[in-house]
Amino acid sequence: MRFNFFKIFILMVLLSTAFLSVHANEASDFERQTGLASYYSDKLQGRSTASGQPYDKDKLSAAHLSLPFGTLLRVTNLANGKHVIIPVNDRGPYRDKRIIDVSRKAAEALDMISAGIIKVSIEIQK
Template sequence: MRQSLAALAAALLFVSTAPLHAQQAASPVAEDGKLAYYGSRFAGRKTANGERFNPQALTMAHKTLPFGTLVRVTNPANQRSVVVRVNDRGPSTADRVGDLSPAAARQLRMTGAGVVDAKLEVVGRGKRKRA
């Protein structure tokens, strides 16, 4: 009887953590790719997590990272970096890994280029705003 209970407890523990492992596997810890930034016409529109887009906030859109994830974005061309919070989904084009707010793009000095190669590194979980 005790062995059955122990086996059941172990099975439940394994099953209950499976979604956590699946989510972690689907979300990269580090990623390289192309980034662009939002145009001013998106100011005030709702993002995928329900917030209003604020061009002055340090935020980004990413296809798979959970909302609230904090990401250090580095522009390898000038080694400038900024930490942003994921609050939207996108980009809609397959050749990019994300879109930045204009404030984040300015800190990376990428506004003249429009699209740049970048390095992304997950550095933590911020406060999740809305869902």
């Protein structure tokens, strides 16, 4: 039994290392994206994000389909030039043409509450 546990443990370590290196390469290859942004519904308050952190509408956070958790993004509202630096802590959005979902606090900083969906550019903050 102990031998099988050891094999499984080693396999998990190898797989997680491969997964992390793929996502790290994705972040280093990422320059800039332009597309649509939306913001989280208040109904999601307190629910767990993909990173395990609870969603808090009063904190800055974002969902991106592939960038590693913790990546800081500069999100700019292309209509008014307002921008905010937001950490990625969730996966999504899962709607056509949307490239990022942001928390309510980030949406307020971008002045997008009334519009709901806006055109943005996102860049990794270095």
